[in-house]
Amino acid sequence: MPENDEVDRIVAAWQQAHPELDFSPLQVLSRVGRLAKHLDRARRDAFNSSGLEPWEFDVLAALRREGTPFQSSPKALLQQTLVSSGTMTNRIDRLVERGFVERRTDPHDGRGVLVEMTDAGRVAVDNAMVDLVKRERELLGALSPADQERLAGLLRKLILDFD
Numbered sequence: 001m002p003e004n005d006e007v008d009r010i011v012a013a014w015q016q017a018h019p020e021l022d023f024s025p026l027q028v029l030s031r032v033g034r035l036a037k038h039l040d041r042a043r044r045d046a047f048n049s050s051g052l053e054p055w056e057f058d059v060l061a062a063l064r065r066e067g068t069p070f071q072s073s074p075k076a077l078l079q080q081t082l083v084s085s086g087t088m089t090n091r092i093d094r095l096v097e098r099g100f101v102e103r104r105t106d107p108h109d110g111r112g113v114l115v116e117m118t119d120a121g122r123v124a125v126d127n128a129m130v131d132l133v134k135r136e137r138e139l140l141g142a143l144s145p146a147d148q149e150r151l152a153g154l155l156r157k158l159i160l161d162f163d
Contacts, residue, residue: 046128104116
């Protein structure tokens with residue numbers, strides 16, 4: 001049996017303060033919240049090491065997942081990154097300034113625009129992803145591959161109601 005962690009201490013204190021309440025959700029979700037803070041730090045560090053802001057990584061990663069020629073419409077990008085149209089326009093402008101993307105006329109619709117990732121953008125997002133996977137692997141280091149698979153399945157089951 002693993003030793004107690006901070007969540008165990010917090011839950012025990014609450015159980016003393018309110019013995020009539022069931023604190024079992026805290027056993028899971030407080031740990032998820034604490035892990036999320038570690039994950040946020042690991043992601044921020046991975047992006048910083050590649051010279052990217054988290055929002056830049058999000059947009060470039062969406063383009064990278066499209067495959068060659070690494071392009072998408074602004075509308076599809078905003079749907080993938082869950083931001084407003086105005087925010088996406090601003091982000092594209094800033095990525096153009098950094099040389100990570102270019103705007104192209106959509107060959108299927110002369111009025112439409114496609115955002116295409118440049119080689120510099122691809123290198124930056126690929127470097128960030130290599131670093132991110134390494135850091136996330138370290139976060140999961142205490143779990144066996146079987147435990148990681150089991151946890152992924154349980155979290156998938158939980159999150160499906162939200163997605």
